[in-house]
Amino acid sequence: MKTSAPTIEDVALHARVSISTVSNVLNGRETRMRPDTLERVQQAITALGFHPNQSARNLKTGHLAMIGLLVPSIANPFFGSLAREIEAVANERGYGVMLCNTQREADRELAYAQALMAQGVRGMVIGSALQAQEHLAPLIERGLAVVSFDRTAQEAPWNMDYVSVDNQRCGELAAEHLLALGHRHIVYVTAPLRSVSRGARLDGVRKACSAAGAQLHVHIGDIPNGQIEMEMAELGRSAAIELQALHSDATGYIALNDLMALGLVSGLRQCHKRVPQDISVMGIDDLFLDSYMSPALSSVRQPMPELARAAFERVLARMSNPTEQAHSLVFTPELVQRESTARLPPLS
Known part of the structure; x- marks a missing residue:
């Protein structure tokens, strides 16, 4: 056989x-x-289940086959981690990776995709921060294999594969962790809800708090200048200061992501609050820097190696069969408890 x-x-x-x-x-x-x-x-x-031997093809042609990786910001450690993992799995299969920084602009994203296609790149992973991706539909119709990373079917063209973590479950895990530690007044700090993934995380927090009968306050901050990474942290810092004046009895804070959680910890310190003795703080994403914060940040981990491998494999499959039915791959997140969360002390 x-x-x-x-x-x-x-x-x-x-x-x-x-x-x-x-x-x-x-x-x-x-x-x-x-x-x-x-x-x-x-x-x-x-x-x-055929996949071409790209390494052998590279030796024959003398050229390294490439895929594209479009990310909204190389300043965000989350997308730096994605790039590292995508490159590792691509190299295993005899491919190189061309990295493009779209700066969250649809025109720039389209221009990069067109340029890569003109250079013979037939597949790419797009970690887009845009609400819609219909501008890529003409390229997909011309045979470009596109896999959308960290997006959902509601946001992607009908014939585009997507790979994402379960963002609602991310929010649930963060809230369930604080609830298990005895916290009953929780604050969720987020940026404007301009994507389905942000809304899904909020839905998860709400679901967990509602099931436990806990009090939840949602703070939606602003990012006025478009400097996302810097302003995410600043949003967290300013939110902590504002929330201490409005909701001083809250004992557990959850941030949309780890960059915002870093700002929350900084703002709480400015208010002379100790983390986690006075207030517990949770992030989401589990960036590598979380372990080096003081205190080390509790977070919800996205399984980045598995996400990256799935995205790359879908690019290969789509390049081999452009008419194949679109796939939606959703991965389960994992709670990572460190030092920024603690059990709520009993009332004296």
């Missing part, structure tokens, strides 16, 4: 075409091919 990986010869035999025809499909040279022939090859690739 054959157990080795399928070869290009296997695909040709399964599709009842020549090896050169399969090679043309794999290399994007199918413009003059009959639609039924193209469909048979793509179906054979999917049925056999």
Whole structure:
């Protein structure tokens, strides 16, 4: 019984075409091919689970195959972590990665995608911060394989794959952790709800607090100048100062993300509040710097290696079969307790 990986010869035999025809499909040279022939090859690739040996192809051509990675900000450690993991898994498969910083601008995102496609890049992962991605639809229709990272089906074009953590569960885990420690007045600090993922995290916090009968105050801050990473931290700092005047009896704070949580800790210190002795603080994302904060930040971890691998594998699958049905992959987050959260002391 054959157990080795399928070869290009296997695909040709399964599709009842020549090896050169399969090679043309794999290399994007199918413009003059009959639609039924193209469909048979793509179906054979999917049925056999075939992935081309890119390392061998690189040796033959002398060129390193590339995929694109578009991120909204290289200043955000979250996307730095994504880039590192995507590059690692791509290198394993004989691919390089071209990194583009879109600065959260639709025109820039589209321009980078067009430029990469013009250079022969056939697939990319897009970690977009934009509310909609319809501007990419014409490129997808021309055969560009796009996987949307940290987005949802509601935000992505119908034929775009997406890979994301379960953001509602992120919010639930953060709130459930504080509730388990005895906190019954919780504050959730977030940025404007301009994406489904932000709204989902808030929904998760609300769900957990409602189930426990706990009091929840939601503080939605502003990011007026578009300097997201810096202003996320500043939003947290200023929110902590403002909230101490309005909700001084709150004992547990949850931030939209770890950058905002860093600002919360700073603002609480300015108000002479101790973390976690007086107030517990939770972040979300689990950035590498969380362990180096003082106190070390409790957070909700996104499984970045698994997310990155899934995104890359979907790019390969989409490049092999552009007409394949879109996939939605949602991963489960994990609670990471460190030093910034503590059990609420009993009333004296």
